Amino acid sequence: MRVRTGQRLQSQVCTAEFIVIKAPDAEIDLTAGGQPVVEVGADVDQGLAPDSAMMGGTALGKRYVGLSGTLEVLVTKPGAATLANAGQVLQLKAPNPLPSTD
Amino acid sequence: MSISLILEMALSATPDRVAISSPAATLTVRQFADRVDAVAQAIVEAGAGTVAYLGVNGPSFPIAIFASARAGVPVSPLNYRLGQAQLNAALDRLDRPLIIVDEALRDMVVARSSPLLATADLLTRPAKPDQDAPGWPEESAPAVLLFTSGTTSTPKTVVLRHSHLMSYVVQTVEFGSAEESDAALISVPPYHIAGVGTVLTSLYAGRRMVYLEDFSAEGWLRAARENAVTTAMLVPTMLARIVEALAGRPADLPRLRSIAYGGARMPAPVLLKALRAFPTTGFANAYGLTETSSTIAVLGPEDHREAAASDDPEVSRRLASAGRLVPGVEAEIRDPDGNPLPPGEVGELWVRGPQVSGEYLGQGSVLVDGWFPTRDRAWLDPAGFLYIEGRADDTIIRGGENIAPAEIEAVLVEHANVRDVAVVGMPDDTWGQRLIAVVVPADGAEISEEELRSWVKTRLRSSKTPDQVHVWTELPYTPTGKLLRRDIVLALASAD
Structure with a gap:
């Protein structure tokens, strides 16, 4: 699939929803719980079974990165699934140390 | 990726946390979201193309921001200090505005055919049940229309789309990073980009917003103490007034973790006094423009401490820098x-x-x-x-040389007899422009033109030495701390 910045995606095997912050200019294979993610509002295949090795959870408000930082997503609804791209687990991005400026 | 997402996420993470406290109302995130829904219905019913916000600081402003997003129309905070003609000219630029207006300002706009809604009503208006919520605004849709201050040219209306504001929030703030006890004191007005930014970043961080309706140094210090405020943003003129009101005493606000300043140039003596008055507070210099959705560079508390303590001129001069991107x-x-x-x-x-x-x-x-x-x-x-x-518009060209007035001002304001100063260029037959320094003396100080001229000459060079020094009792600033150089030039020209 191709994703675009600002696109809202959801897991098919848990409650997780997220939004694309950075999109690579390439086809990707983005999964949650080992199953392909779909656009929010699209039909969810209820019959899909999660890959138990990919159920570490995603936390609300956290950013996850992959593909050497060219793919970044922000979790807008938490869930039980782990996000991965082509089998590579997306990594939690370190919190931002900036002070409050406004 | 619309700003509505911020409220949705905050509602899911911390629904019972206090989002806003002010004398007018205290609202939890859930109560705030209910207000937003009710006002969004009113905006849709009015068939508005834009929401104009004409009011002082208060909890109705964040409600208006998120309700406008919910209703899928941009919000345009207007400068309530504008005259009636200017205000209506601004309103004429907006598409079918619904005007949310303070009771005290109603007369300014009552002659218009636009629908009006009182700011106070935003806090009480009941939501109608069983009404379909509007969908999500597109991320490319305009979210906020802000008028530039127009100190150097005619005010322009900056279009900030949802994607711009969300990028700013997501890139610079960690979601839910604030402690429950954290509170931001908001004293910049709604029509300033920082007044908009703080609503988005505070809610995203989970930080309580405390509104100060009208800025005064004493009022700010009192509000900071009474509300156990932990962060605040100030324009330099506000910080200068607070430091002056303290008159050398420490501020005694141990809870106040950080003060951000920005929006205009900070005079070095004010900053040094502020660092002394707030010994336990970290300072952050934020640089940004309306057109860049607020902050694009930050000099953080650690940078301030390092610069203030360093003997290396490359490091110590960073106190005057806007920091890193x-x-x-x-x-x-x-x-x-x-x-x-x-x-x-x-x-x-x-x-x-x-x-x-x-x-x-x-x-x-x-x-x-x-x-x-x-x-x-x-x-x-x-x-x-x-x-x-x-x-760039302030650059003075004297004898073919480009001169930034800020450089000369920074030198003059370090003189003990100078409290404030502006340097402007006036037409000159020989030089093209000549340099005029307009100086506000420190309390009880006598200004000697010769002394100030040689003060600059020994520190810069003769081409940057003011040709003349004028003494004024004060300089004209906008309420958001921007020096009105144009007004100074006009006053000098009419006195010639």
């Missing part, structure tokens, strides 16, 4: 032909990034390959610290 923003210093300049050289600052709008209502985008010309003269040091010299 925030994530996602790139900068280039360019010469007048658009060629990038190396570190240390002064030119125009161009910036690029997903939070940069560079678009004006009725005029379109001024971006060139995504790059926005800020009209600020600046330079970068080799470590990436950004130094702002001032607006």
Whole structure:
């Protein structure tokens, strides 16, 4: 699939929803719980079974990165699934140390 | 990715946390979201194309921001200090405005055919049940229309789209990072980009917003103490007034963790006094423009401490810097032909990034390959610290030499007898422009023109020495701390 910045995606095997912050200019294979993610509002295949090795959870408000930082997503609804791209687990991005400026 | 997402996420994470406290109302995130829904219905019912917000600071403003987003229309905070003609000219630029207005300002707009809604009603208006909520606004839809201050040219209406504001929030703030006891004291008005930014970043961080309706130094200090405020943003004129009111005493606000300042140049003596008055508070200098969705560079508390303690001039001078760029923003210093300049050289600052709008209502985008010309003269040091010299429009050309008034002002304001100063260029038959320093003396001090001229001459050079010194009792500033150079030039011209 191709994703675009600002696109809202959801897991098919848990409650997780997220939004694309950075999109690579390439086809990707983005999964949650080992199953392909779909656009929010699209039909969810209820019959899909999660890959138990990919159920570490995603936390609300956290950013996850992959593909050497060219793919970044922000979790807008938490869930039980782990996000991965082509089998590579997306990594939690370190919190931002900036002070409050406004 | 619309700003509505911020409220949705906050509601899911911390529904019972206090989002806003002010004398007018205290609202939890859930109560706030209910207010937003009710007001969004009113906006949809009115068939509004824009929401104009004409009021002082208060909890109705964040409600108006999120309700407008919910209703899928942009919100335009207006300067409530404008005269009736200017205000109506601004309103004329907006598409079918619903005007949310303070009772005290109603007379300014009552002659218009636009629907009106009282700011106080936003806090009480009941939501109608069983009404379909509007869908999500597109991320490319305009979210906020802000008028520039117009200190150097006619005010322009900056278009900030949902994607710009969300990029700013997501790149610079960690979601839910605030403690439950954290509170931001908001004293910049709604029509300033920082007044908009703080609503988005505070809710996203989970930080309580405390509103100060009208700024006074004593009122600010009292509100900070009574509300156990932990962070605050101030424009330099506000910080100067607070430091003056303290008159050398410490502020005694141990809970106050950080003060951010920005919006105009900070005079070094004010900053040094502030560092002494707030010994337990970290300072952050934020640089940004309306067109860049608020902050694009930050000099953080650690940078301040390091610079204040350093003997290395390369490091200590950073107290005068705007800091380093925030994530996602790139900068280039360019010469007048658009060629990038190396570190240390002064030119125009161009910036690029997903939070940069560079678009004006009725005029379109001024971006060139995504790059926005800020009209600020600046330079970068080799470590990436950004130094702002001032607006390109303020540059004085004397005898063919480009002179940034800020450089001379920074020297003059260090003189013990000088409380405030502005340097402007006036037409001159010999030099093209001559340098006039308008000086406000420190309490009880006598100004000697010769002494000030030689003070500058020994520190800069003769071509940057003011040709004349005028003594005024005060300088004209906008309420958001921007020096009105144009007014100074006009006053000097009419006195000639």
